[in-house]
Structure formats: structure tokens, C-alpha cells
Amino acid sequence: MPSSFGAPRLHFEETINADPISVRDAILEIMRRIQHEFPAQSEGIVSTEIVLAEVLNNIAEHSYQDSNLGDIIVSVLCTDVMISFETRDYGLPMPGLTPPETELEALPVGAEDLPEGGFGWFFIRSLSSHMEYLRTGSQNIFCVQIPTAPETDN
Amino acid sequence: MMQINETSSGVLVLTLTAKRIDAASAVHFKDDFREATAAHSGRVVMDLGSVTFMDSSGLGAMVAALKAMGGRKLELCKMTAAVDKVFRLTRMDKVFLLHADVEHALSFNDSKDVDAA
Numbered sequence: 001m002p003s004s005f006g007a008p009r010l011h012f013e014e015t016i017n018a019d020p021i022s023v024r025d026a027i028l029e030i031m032r033r034i035q036h037e038f039p040a041q042s043e044g045i046v047s048t049e050i051v052l053a054e055v056l057n058n059i060a061e062h063s064y065q066d067s068n069l070g071d072i073i074v075s076v077l078c079t080d081v082m083i084s085f086e087t088r089d090y091g092l093p094m095p096g097l098t099p100p101e102t103e104l105e106a107l108p109v110g111a112e113d114l115p116e117g118g119f120g121w122f123f124i125r126s127l128s129s130h131m132e133y134l135r136t137g138s139q140n141i142f143c144v145q146i147p148t149a150p151e152t153d154n
Numbered sequence: 155m156m157q158i159n160e161t162s163s164g165v166l167v168l169t170l171t172a173k174r175i176d177a178a179s180a181v182h183f184k185d186d187f188r189e190a191t192a193a194h195s196g197r198v199v200m201d202l203g204s205v206t207f208m209d210s211s212g213l214g215a216m217v218a219a220l221k222a223m224g225g226r227k228l229e230l231c232k233m234t235a236a237v238d239k240v241f242r243l244t245r246m247d248k249v250f251l252l253h254a255d256v257e258h259a260l261s262f263n264d265s266k267d268v269d270a271a
Contacts, residue, residue, distance in 0.1 A: 020177045020178035024177075047239075050209060050236070053176060053177070054209060054210055057176075057209065061177070115214075116214040116221075117210065119213055122210075122243070122244070123210060
């Protein structure tokens with residue numbers, strides 16, 4: 001690992017069931033541990049929680065098709081400048097074996113035409129600095145990295 | 155999930171009590187919102203001060219709530235940092251009417267640029 005990522009400060013792994021309540025509980029527990037280690041990095045922490053929620057909920061909804069059945073193994077690695085997650089699951093592969101491309105289109109003028117979904121990948125892509133997806137055997141592996149160093153512009 | 159009050163001037167104030175509007179609570183939120191606003195044709199102000207986290211499902215539920223208003227604005231106040239972030243990233247902050255808090259929202263009522271809906 002390049003030295004610019006900094007030395008690991010926190011590294012742990014959890015296995016959770018792919019249902020919305022277990023996912024929420026896991027997010028709360030993971031964020032509690034991260035925040036304990038990095039109490040001052042509020043901006044990076046907000047981004048981290050959003051990305052973590054989108055990644056885990058995507059697996060529950062798409063990989064495991066909202067069945068509320070299936071394991072998600074999430075491992076968390078934190079350094080002083082970034083937080084990275086690796087998730088593994090045994091559900092369906094991503095269509096096209098690649099994360100969806102998402103652009104935020106100009107919002108329509110009428111409220112009736114506003115999108116009610118499709119924000120998840122947009123959040124993951126906008127808030128992360130790096131992501132990677134691999135299908136190997138019956139396993140999906142997804143890695144994402146969120147920069148957490150304090151922003152210089154505020 | 156929300157406390158419902160109506161002011162003497164007929165503004166419906168929904169004070170959320172939930173901490174997270176996420177994949178686990180989005181459907182519940184949409185149902186509660188529809189029920190709270192079904193018989194109300196005036197302004198709706200939602201106090202989001204208790205909501206410390208919102209994900210894409212939660213944001214989708216907010217958009218569904220706006221659509222249920224049938225062309226009226228949905229007014230939001232006391233956005234926390236995490237909620238503010240998802241609204242700004244998706245530019246939804248331009249679609250809803252945002253106020254600092256309920257007091258500002260209600261005094262906005264007394265100014266002129268409110269749709270008569």
C-alpha cells in the first residue's frame with residue numbers, strides 16, 4: 001500500500017445479515033468505532049456513513065434481491081487520511097459485471113417528474129476517491145475508499 | 155415517526171422524531187407523511203432537527219412526500235449536516251423550500267411570496 005495512505009489505525013471485520021434493520025445496526029456500530037478513533041473528522045465521517053449505507057443497501061436490495069437473506073462480510077480499514085471498506089457477498093453479480101455509471105441529470109422543472117431513486121451510486125461515486133468491483137466464483141467483492149483528511153477550503 | 159401540529163394560521167408542522175430516514179424506515183416515513191397530510195390543503199413545514207442521517211432511500215421518500223403535496227412546496231427546516239449534504243449533492247436543496255427553523259418558516263408565512271395553492 002502506498003505510504004500516502006498512511007499507516008493503518010483501525011482494522012476490523014463484521015458479518016451481517018442482508019436486511020435493512022441489520023444493515024442499519026451494523027452502520028451504527030461501524031460508525032461508532034470509526035468516530036471513536038477519529039473524533040474530529042466530521043466531513044469525512046458524514047461521507048463515510050453515506051457511502052457505507054449505499055454499498056450495504058445495494059447488496060441487500062440487488063445482490064440478494066430484497067430477500068433479507070444472505071451474509072455481507074464488511075471489513076473496515078482506517079488510516080489518518082482515508083477510510084476504506086471491502087464488502088463480500090454471495091448474491092447475484094452486478095449487471096455487466098461493473099458498477100453502474102451514474103450522472104446526475106439536470107433536475108426536471110415539475111415536481112411530478114423528479115426521480116425518487118437512483119441516487120445511491122451517485123453518492124458512492126461522488127464521495128469516494130476510488131472503487132473497485134470483482135466477481136470471483138460465486139462471490140462479489142467491492143472495495144471503496146473515502147478520503148477523510150480535513151478539507152482545505154473550509 | 156412524526157408529531158403533528160397545526161398552527162392557528164393553518165400551517166401543518168410535522169416534527170420528525172426519527173433519527174434516521176433510511177432504507178429501513180423510508181416506507182414507514184412515506185405512509186406516515188401521507189396520513190398526516192391527507193386532509194390538509196395548506197402549507198406543510200417539516201422539522202428535520204432530529205434526523206441525523208438520511209440515505210438515498212430516505213431522500214427518495216422525501217421526493218415522494220413532495221409529490222404527494224400535489225404541486226405545493228414542501229418546506230423543510232433544521233437540516234443537520236448529513237441531511238444537508240445529501241440534499242446539496244443532488245441539488246434537491248433547490249426543489250424544497252428550506253428554512254433555518256420552524257420560527258423562520260412561520261414568519262416566512264407572514265411575508266408575501268407564499269403560493270395560495
